[in-house]
Amino acid sequence: QDANWQMTTTWPSSLELIEIDRHFVELANALTGDALQIDFFEGGSLVPAGEVFGAVQNGVVQAGADWPGYWAGRDAAFSPLATTPSLFNAVDYVNWIQEWGGAEIYDEVYGRFGMVYLPYGVTNNESGFHTNKPLQNLADLQGMRLRVSGLEQGRILERLGGSQVSMAGGEIYQALERGVIDGAEFSTPNVDWSGGFQQVTSDWATPGWHQSASVFGVMINKDAWDALSPETQNALETAATANLLWSLAFTEKRATEAYAKWDEAVNITRYDDETLAEVQKIANEVITEVACENPTSAKVYLSQLEYLADYAQWRDASVPFNLGRTPDGPEIEPIRACAEGQ
Amino acid sequence: MGPEGIALAMFGMLLIGLFMGHPLAFVLGGSAVLGAVLAGKTMVLGIVVNRIFGDVLDNYTLIAIPLFVLMAQFLSNSGVTDKMFESLRLLMSDVRGGLALAVVFISILLAATTGIIGASITVMGVMALRPMLNYGYAPSLTAGVIAASGCLGILIPPSIMLILMASYSPLSVGELFAGAMIPGIVLGLLYAVYVAVIAVLRPDLAPPVHSDERLPKGKLLRMLAVEALPPLVLIFGILGSLLAGIATATEASAIGAALALLIVVARGRFRLDTFYDALKETGKTSAMILFIVVGATAFTGVFNITGGLRATQEVIRALDMAPWLLIATMLFIVFVLGAFLDWTGIVLLSFPIFLPIVQEMEGINLLWFVVLMAVVLQTSFLTPPFGYALFYLRAIAPPQMRTTQIIVGVMPFIGLIVLMCIAVALFPSLVTWLPQVLYG
Amino acid sequence: MDVNAIIKAIDSLNEVVGRIVCVLAIVFAAIIIYDVVLRYAFNAPTRWAFDLSKQIYGFYFVMLGGYALRHQSHVRVDLLTERLGDGGRRAVEILGYLLFFLPFSWVFVAQTFAFAQTSWNQGETTYGSVQLPVYPLKAALFVAAVLLALQGISEVLKLLAGRDLYWRETRHGA
Ligand code: NA
Numbered sequence: 001q002d003a004n005w006q007m008t009t010t011w012p013s014s015l016e017l018i019e020i021d022r023h024f025v026e027l028a029n030a031l032t033g034d035a036l037q038i039d040f041f042e043g044g045s046l047v048p049a050g051e052v053f054g055a056v057q058n059g060v061v062q063a064g065a066d067w068p069g070y071w072a073g074r075d076a077a078f079s080p081l082a083t084t085p086s087l088f089n090a091v092d093y094v095n096w097i098q099e100w101g102g103a104e105i106y107d108e109v110y111g112r113f114g115m116v117y118l119p120y121g122v123t124n125n126e127s128g129f130h131t132n133k134p135l136q137n138l139a140d141l142q143g144m145r146l147r148v149s150g151l152e153q154g155r156i157l158e159r160l161g162g163s164q165v166s167m168a169g170g171e172i173y174q175a176l177e178r179g180v181i182d183g184a185e186f187s188t189p190n191v192d193w194s195g196g197f198q199q200v201t202s203d204w205a206t207p208g209w210h211q212s213a214s215v216f217g218v219m220i221n222k223d224a225w226d227a228l229s230p231e232t233q234n235a236l237e238t239a240a241t242a243n244l245l246w247s248l249a250f251t252e253k254r255a256t257e258a259y260a261k262w263d264e265a266v267n268i269t270r271y272d273d274e275t276l277a278e279v280q281k282i283a284n285e286v287i288t289e290v291a292c293e294n295p296t297s298a299k300v301y302l303s304q305l306e307y308l309a310d311y312a313q314w315r316d317a318s319v320p321f322n323l324g325r326t327p328d329g330p331e332i333e334p335i336r337a338c339a340e341g342q
Numbered sequence: 343m344g345p346e347g348i349a350l351a352m353f354g355m356l357l358i359g360l361f362m363g364h365p366l367a368f369v370l371g372g373s374a375v376l377g378a379v380l381a382g383k384t385m386v387l388g389i390v391v392n393r394i395f396g397d398v399l400d401n402y403t404l405i406a407i408p409l410f411v412l413m414a415q416f417l418s419n420s421g422v423t424d425k426m427f428e429s430l431r432l433l434m435s436d437v438r439g440g441l442a443l444a445v446v447f448i449s450i451l452l453a454a455t456t457g458i459i460g461a462s463i464t465v466m467g468v469m470a471l472r473p474m475l476n477y478g479y480a481p482s483l484t485a486g487v488i489a490a491s492g493c494l495g496i497l498i499p500p501s502i503m504l505i506l507m508a509s510y511s512p513l514s515v516g517e518l519f520a521g522a523m524i525p526g527i528v529l530g531l532l533y534a535v536y537v538a539v540i541a542v543l544r545p546d547l548a549p550p551v552h553s554d555e556r557l558p559k560g561k562l563l564r565m566l567a568v569e570a571l572p573p574l575v576l577i578f579g580i581l582g583s584l585l586a587g588i589a590t591a592t593e594a595s596a597i598g599a600a601l602a603l604l605i606v607v608a609r610g611r612f613r614l615d616t617f618y619d620a621l622k623e624t625g626k627t628s629a630m631i632l633f634i635v636v637g638a639t640a641f642t643g644v645f646n647i648t649g650g651l652r653a654t655q656e657v658i659r660a661l662d663m664a665p666w667l668l669i670a671t672m673l674f675i676v677f678v679l680g681a682f683l684d685w686t687g688i689v690l691l692s693f694p695i696f697l698p699i700v701q702e703m704e705g706i707n708l709l710w711f712v713v714l715m716a717v718v719l720q721t722s723f724l725t726p727p728f729g730y731a732l733f734y735l736r737a738i739a740p741p742q743m744r745t746t747q748i749i750v751g752v753m754p755f756i757g758l759i760v761l762m763c764i765a766v767a768l769f770p771s772l773v774t775w776l777p778q779v780l781y782g
Numbered sequence: 783m784d785v786n787a788i789i790k791a792i793d794s795l796n797e798v799v800g801r802i803v804c805v806l807a808i809v810f811a812a813i814i815i816y817d818v819v820l821r822y823a824f825n826a827p828t829r830w831a832f833d834l835s836k837q838i839y840g841f842y843f844v845m846l847g848g849y850a851l852r853h854q855s856h857v858r859v860d861l862l863t864e865r866l867g868d869g870g871r872r873a874v875e876i877l878g879y880l881l882f883f884l885p886f887s888w889v890f891v892a893q894t895f896a897f898a899q900t901s902w903n904q905g906e907t908t909y910g911s912v913q914l915p916v917y918p919l920k921a922a923l924f925v926a927a928v929l930l931a932l933q934g935i936s937e938v939l940k941l942l943a944g945r946d947l948y949w950r951e952t953r954h955g956a
């Protein structure tokens with residue numbers, strides 16, 4: 001029997017991240033044929049970004065595209081399901097989700113809220129902070145009110161003397177322009193460009209250590225999902241997997257094009273290796289701290305760190321033809337203790 | 343029922359509810375619920391609360407609305423306006439139409455300090471209405487000039503309407519404030535010119551006033567300067583910091599309220615009971631405005647999810663009109679809506695339909711369009727049957743002033759607003775020049 | 783129970799709530815000013831002012847909905863109904879409450895209850911490093927919906943009892 005879903009997203013049409021959602025909807029509508037029709041509504045037109053979670057959970061809409069980190073106020077585990085500070089790159093997320101048990105963890109965490117989750121988008125390293133003064137080193141962050149997403153990210157920023165403001169992506173441009181905030185990170189260079197940040201900031205500091213990669217996907221109301229036939233469910237999963245790969249290539253291509261534009265529009269500075277090592281140290285402390293405060297995040301981090309340790313053998317053996325680096329991440333045992341102590 | 347049917351039904355219910363005299367906020371909210379029921383999609387009603395929470399409660403920009411209202415309350419308690427008006431009135435006593443001109447100029451100044459139109463019209467009505475009638479001004483001109491000038495506050499920044507418009511469009515408060523500044527002031531000057539011309543051509547309608555109270559001009563000027571100083575400091579402090587991008591509208595509104603309170607205290611006018619009254623009035627007014635936003639966000643949410651928005655936009659696109667004609671049509675719709683709805687409802691209902699279409703048009707500056715809409719919305723205060731300015735004036739006018747006189751009186755000013763729209767349409771730089779200078 | 787007693791009880795409830803809550807404007811104004819001073823003068827913005835001022839503002843205006851209705855501050859077009867004479871006008875106004883206020887109020891109460899309950903059970907907080915609780919505000923939204931619905935009942939009872947003219951001289955607006 002035919003199903004008709006209404007799906008919305010956390011992204012307004014002005015932000016390029018919405019392309020990942022639109023591409024999935026196209027694939028899904030094509031692959032499911034007559035069995036399912038998804039009507040897609042741009043972010044904000046049905047419910048505000050922060051309310052997409054509740055709308056899907058309550059079945060007001062059947063599906064909602066998101067970045068899981070927005071829901072960390074409901075469960076801290078959503079944060080590492082969305083991004084990690086100075087840890088995973090995009091390929092790590094793909095590996096972990098598909099073959100190292102990540103997908104089950106998404107289903108488990110979203111499942112607690114009556115939802116099924118299909119991760120279908122991944123972007124690699126985010127741009128970093130867009131500000132109106134150059135950030136040469138960590139001391140420059142003192143006193144700055146910055147839009148940063150995420151619990152861990154906020155804690156790291158605070159240790160560096162800054163203060164975190166949380167707001168949805170669609171609100172950042174105005175906040176920068178109105179001076180509500182002194183600077184902002186949002187996403188990859190192409191998405192940040194689509195957000196118009198180049199019009200309201202003069203400096204950009206790379207790399208985006210706060211979010212080494214990000215995951216996007218669709219929350220599906222459990223009842224709506226269960227009403228589908230196994231074939232249709234399968235088709236949606238296939239669409240998600242295809243979209244995941246496409247999204248990586250798409251954003252990396254777009255980010256490359258955008259980087260050239262950024263280079264002309266603003267002053268780009270780069271943190272030196274020492275600074276990044278310092279950030280890694282703080283990130284490791286914060287990850288351990290947050291994991292030990294929240295058993296569910298400990299479980300996610302443990303799984304991610306186990307993947308990193310497991311994959312490190314082959315990844316390091318295949319240098320220089322390996323995919324990405326093996327990060328100098330947090331000690332695994334304290335986090336295991338916190339995860340298993342429950 | 344198809345999306346088109348639902349869209350029509352929802353707007354139909356909206357009109358019926360309005361004519362029944364039910365509060366606008368609940369007419370909007372009720373029509374949303376009935377629309378969802380008609381569409382057979384009661385489960386979409388969940389978005390009503392999602393939207394109310396996310397769009398109206400969890401909204402940093404809208405904090406400026408109660409605080410600007412509070413600032414207006416404090417300022418009208420300070421007595422600054424009374425004194426300023428008195429000195430200007432005496433100063434211009436020999437000028438033809440001087441009293442009416444004084445009303446226009448004080449209103450422009452009031453508009454630039456805060457611009458809660460209820461406050462402006464009430465203050466002017468209480469101070470100027472009877473003197474004007476006593477000195478032989480025509481009742482219709484008296485009513486028209488007080489009502490029309492009193493509405494300038496919502497166009498000349500700071501303005502809660504522009505704040506709401508920024509909150510529901512891709513434009514920033516600063517940009518909109520800068521864009522509306524010149525059209526707002528020019529419209530005020532247009533009123534002054536009109537009054538002056540009437541005073542010359544029809545002295546029977548606006549006679550010169552030979553006051554018995556004669557004070558030396560120099561003394562009057564000094565008095566005026568002293569009285570005008572506190573509001574001018576407020577204007578430059580608030581508006582300057584806002585336009586310079588130093589403070590946000592929300593920050594500016596908080597500081598403005600504090601400064602206005604300081605003026606009250608400095609003038610020895612602080613009394614605990616009036617202070618508490620100001621808080622209570624602010625609470626009622628803010629709840630009134632923001633509950634219309636609540637109702638409107640419920641309405642537009644259901645309107646979107648049942649497909650009404652897309653259907654409406656498709657109808658508009660299918661018209662395939664030339665851009666200028668389409669824009670003129672949109673503005674005409676806003677003008678007509680203004681007779682029945684208040685500005686909050688109009689902005690929230692029309693923005694989601696119009697703005698995406700305007701953004702698709704090549705060579706059309708969105709800021710220009712929104713300011714043009716803000717200018718047209720000036721008429722919504724003046725056009726019967728639903729016009730705040732009419733209500734306020736009716737509430738304070740003496741019984742012998744008939745409602746028809748008020749309505750006849752505002753008509754020429756509606757004409758001037760239309761004239762101003764044409765000017766803004768022909769010379770977009772009236773809107774775009776200042777933002778360009780300020781923001782590049 | 784006597785109709786007048788019900789009206790009095792509801793009106794007093796919203797009056798008390800309104801008289802207390804309206805003072806909060808000073809509180810969020812003060813928080814914003816405090817943050818401005820810390821930020822511009824000491825280069826050390828607070829961690830909490832942004833979210834907290836938003837929450838107090840939200841609580842403030844939404845809790846005043848019933849109070850504003852009690853004082854008939856919600857704007858409406860009454861130029862047409864005024865011509866109907868008292869009986870006709872009252873009938874039309876009562877119909878308005880049944881057709882529009884009642885469905886909206888019902889959805890507002892029912893949906894905010896579910897909304898608040900979900901948030902409460904999740905112990906929802908903001909998602910940044912300052913994990914400010916969100917569920918109290920969502921619970922307040924439900925309370926506000928109830929206060930508004932109650933006031934609607936009181937207003938209808940006043941119309942039925944022909945006691946609806948007292949507010950004429952106390953209208954306010956923007
Ligand atoms: Na104003």
Ligand code: NA
Binds near residue numbers: 724
């Ligand atoms: Na009107």
